[in-house]
Amino acid sequence: MTEKKNIFDKMMTLDRRWVFLFLIVVCVATYAADFSIPINTEQETESIFNFLDSLPPDDIVLIAIDYDPNNLAELHPMTYAVVEHLWRKKVKVIFTSLSQLGPAMADQAIRDISDSLKIDKTYNYNGVEHNFKGREIVNGVDYTFLGYKPYYALIILGMGQDFRLNFPNDYYGTPLDDLPMMQGVINYDQVACVVDLSGGNITDAWISYGQGRFNFPLMLGLTGVMTAQYYPFLGSGQVSGIMGGLLGAAQYEELADNPGRAKDGMRVQLFAHYVIILFIVLGNIGYFMSRRKNLEGGN
């Protein structure tokens, strides 16, 4: 005769598909609901924001879009938040993509952000109201998109000598010397900092071949999975700031007073984490109660 299962035994043998279903239902319901949550900013994101916010107009920042569509959900909001902030301040941007599918990501972000900057907006951060007059973002004047080249380590080293070495033309086929903003821009010496938004080990190359060799300020925007691995570089001063996953992007949006996809996604994160914690607690209760029952039963 089969022994009747109690609730704790059922907890231990719960089909994982019920967990997935419950999680998806909670995520969809939370996403559909209209509410907001406060975002507390951290020092590692603040240091990136403060550095970029302190740059005068016409300074140049190199942004490396080193991620593919599989990391789009986490890293695209960072790109939107950082680039929009820079263009609001009339800081020029050089884009590169050392990830194979990165050019499409960069191209989409450039088009979307250019569109959103055509309208007048008011931002309120650092206790000051900033009025932004909508303007056209022009290729070759406000930004240069270098595109993709394989073997990222060699490209990072090559750009330290001359951007034209690996990128004689930009992504759209225009020679770099024909672009107004690239006049007099030779290598990293003319760049205020590098922001690497990465979903893979290209970040290692930016740290060792880029920052290690050419000593420019390096800031990272990383996927959640990678973030903990790169904290030692923050402690050693090799990296000036880290935005970790969707939370990092949401913090930047909060700092720049530019709520977007990341802040929206953090609402879902909150409730998804509650569900995961609930199942961890239930699973542990089930495990300990079943073990106690077995011990009492002499098994």
Added chain:
Amino acid sequence: MKKTTIITFAVISALFLVSWIAKGMFTEGSSPFLDGFLVTLAAFLTLAIMSFLYKDNPYYKFAEHLFVGVSAAYAMCLGFWSTIVGNLIPRLSSGISEFFKVSYIEGDYNFIYFIPIIFGILLLMRLSPRGGWLSRWPLAFIVGTTAGLNFVRYLRSDFINQVSSTIVPLMIDWQGFGHFFSNLNFSATGQLVMMFSNLVIFIGVTCGIIYFYFSKEHTGWFGRASKIGIWILMITFGASFGYTVMGRISLLVGRITFLFRDWLEIIS
């Protein structure tokens, strides 16, 4: 083929077609039916991949194989057009540059650019059953240069810099107990918090190294330090796992956004 498999396939195909037509009819733009097809295809592939959570099935396998195939082909085309056509040909020949419609770089002619061409061809010899051994030469070059480059750079960035950042003072700005207690605060950059942080780094690194030291039995004070090392490792793995969970949920949020906003247009 089972009857249920055929019915499932027919239902999914019908839903796909309905979605495509509906998206095409209600999408604005220059090519609404193409946009509608692409959004519907993306939704189908998303759901096909997610169906693996229920169990392995042919739709998941199709989406997976399509992804691998398209990625490989895309990488090869991108490598050809961006490196060979974009970088190499403009430095070699004005005639071929004209053929590929890229601007020839005057005065940059250098015989050394023929070396990567030769090595590239040798690398492709791997496909030949008789000349496969020739691919070892470029492979040896790649392995050798990569190892050489990485050795120097990683030694500096991942070893020396990391070791030096671990050797931190335990007493920061120490001017006696009077000064310490009169300026006591819990700010992140304050003396107390900084000293405590450095103490955690010192104990964490020391105990972590002790845990991986196997030439002495882990008993007595050595064993206790080793146990602290395990705790430090567990906390590190826990933090890493926490970030991983956040990352995975972010991906789910991304897909939900696509399915319910871009495809179904239920959530604005």
